[in-house]
Amino acid sequence: MPLVQKLERPDLTLSFVAVDDADRVTRDLKPGEVRLRARRDSHDEAAALAPASADEAREVGAALTRLARDLRAASVQVAATPHAAALAGAALSAAWQDARYRAPADRPELTLALDDLSSADAARLTGLHAGVTFARTLTSAPANVMNPATLAREARTLETLGLDVDVWDGPDITARGMGLLAAVAAGSTHGPRLIRVTIPARGEATHTLALVGKGITFDTGGYSMKPPAGMYGMKNDMGGAAAVLGAMRALADLRAHIPEGTEVRAYVAAAENMVGPDAMRPGDIYRAANGLNVEVTNTDAEGRLVLADTLTVACQEGATELVDLATLTGVKISALGNDIAALFSSDPGLTDRLKAAAQAAGELVWELPLHQPYLKAFRKGTLADLKNSDMQPAGGSIKAALFLQQFVTRPWAHLDIAGNAARDENATGWGVGTLVEYVLAR
Template identity: 40%
Template sequence: MHKSFTPSAASPAEIHLYTAQEFEGLTADPFKGARAIAAGQAFVASAGQAVLVSGEDGALAHILFGLGNGRDALGVAALAARLPEGDYTIARPSGLGFADIAAGWADGAYRFDRYLKEQAAPPRLVIPAGEDGEALSREADAIAHLRDLVNTPASDMGPPALEAEVAAMADRFGARLTVVTGDALLAENYPMVHAVGKAATFAPRFLELEWGDAAHPELALVGKGVTFDSGGLNIKGGDGMRIMKKDMGGAAHAIAMAELIMGAGLKVHLKLYVPAVENAIAGNAFRPGDILSSRKGLTVEIDNTDAEGRLILADALARASEGDPDLLLDFATLTGAARVALGPDLAPLYTDDEALAEAVLAGSKTSGDPVWRMPLWDPYLADLKSPIADLVNSGGRFAGSITAALFLKQFVSARSWAHFDVWAWRKGKYGRPEGGAACGLRAVWAMLQTRYSG
């Protein structure tokens, strides 16, 4: 079971969840003196407010916690982030589904402690009888793995380490992994993966994992695996480069999704594709003005070497489309423009499949994981035209997330495709730890379970 969950506890502290409206109308104490204690601490159940009450023996016995308007499905993350080690049970859920409570709890209890001398144990939530503890644990473990991958610095999470992570997952689930490395990428027709990664100390590589019964519908996942992005010769400034260890966040999302799919035994034929590179600077680095060939056969003029993620994704999407998958999904930390439009928490969704869009948004509503559909506005393709190649890799500042998605679309021939331009990073909002974060993962997982439940 996930380390912040437990199936039972001898004497757990009781958590009482209230929205502000519910607490205002409270006419009876949930435990002795609750309303008086709350009044003494000005508790009105605003989002994130908490009152901790000890029992006669001095041990923590009751917690009042505020959910504000109750719209944040993962609102209890702020509570799990501040509670000490110990066991806790939900005495009053305030209408939240237990899956949301468990997801929020694991989110707030998470700590990246790989490099810390002091490693505290997290608070543990009691999973009551009747709840699917295994499924809740799989989700919490997959998201924690995603966050660990993103939080690990590039010195320990370069292309070889990312390959090792996928290899370990393949061994765990009996999947088959194929890896193409270095100059072999040219022989195997991944020219843009090679071009982006060839200047780095660690050779670029293309990872392809296969799992499941080939008679089942093929589900293809693609994740952008730029383990560090200097910007290349269009070098980023210091502030822009500071957290670029997270530029493999798309790969982390795809890996976590594959882990969920295989762990649950979903009835699909899974293909996972991860182009893993570092966008570094050396004498052989690709340059602005270069023209690259691609696996699809389209040529690309390089306008900006800091628009490298879409190049490696283009080869990966072309490869994934060759299997004629029932569904193709890609995750990428692709553009700052998506953050300007939607911020770090909303996952931008791009697809021209109306049924798929509706299914993802339904999964978002079910899971409480926010996703926002963005337009694949074809007239903006004009911004990607080059006079000397089929495409240019950067459409400029205007509508940057849309033009990036349109660029990717040119390399997709699958019958159904969706692109998620995720950020994979979060500041310390709601008391949750700053660093790597899942974005849209629970929404997509809810959609996939519904789509392939038969």
């Protein structure tokens, strides 16, 4: 959906009404609702209550896109509102559809204009939308199209925007001592990839922010195999990787706003968790990049393994602060549902910055504790330093975060986005907005 400053002859206009000014058509309007008010020869007119907050404006933006689609409108003009950026961002997001695998549809592309959207806000929204779209396109692709090698190729397209992209394959990963990432990928004919994307700092680098994403392009569960209902949709298990790559795509357009002296790096651990002759088995022990030995008790708890090695490498390469995103634990969905991500953090300042970034992006997070006594369950009954699961769902999201914490030596935060990355089988790009706001405000 193109975003422009003004339309000469829009197909659909949206005006805002106050409760006291409601007429017969708009009398029962609810906050966030958009209603068709009149159909004229030249254009259609819609109305909504003036949004009282950015969240209400986002609801209006999504509803406006749905109405425009129903009316087959090709252009929409929106009246002035103090929450124009939030409304436009939601409208852009709602307009996205993955039509790569469907027959061509006779549907016009929608153009959006808002009366008081500044050129600076428009440029920021356009960059952010490019990043969200990139993330959604990656996540939405089926696993027979998106594997570790093709994900790396997609990441390399960011080089055309001036970003530095480095990719390591299986032998390189083994040479770097990343035994956990190599073990997860061992059952697949597609070898693992470690992807690093860098936006160099302007001037001397004083901070290096590492954005780390879980990139399991398909997760069968390995020998701890998922049931059929749980396996369908596991192409979305690389939603964290897509989010960090999408954030880098957005920041490529917005790099002038990255604070001076801040280098941004995205790290993606890409692998398929499959069954095969060389696949890891329950009871196998592997050495991690930081020297710890990990016993695999549950091959379906693979995300924490690939993240552990990648967090270690990011710390070794000088990251001063780390944020990882991962569709990590099903029990997170039981606790917080699909709208809210679980936030774990070792640093109060980083926690506050991420909460503020999520609020600015219109994405919801809720902090959960790193309750250290729970880690004892991963140290009992094993020959290794740690096991990757105690096979008990109680406190599972907390225990997974505690496992990851053993592989970081810098201020770090973990966002468990299980359930957030896709909604009704549609990729959301969740996390791109939060990461972009976090970097730009750093």
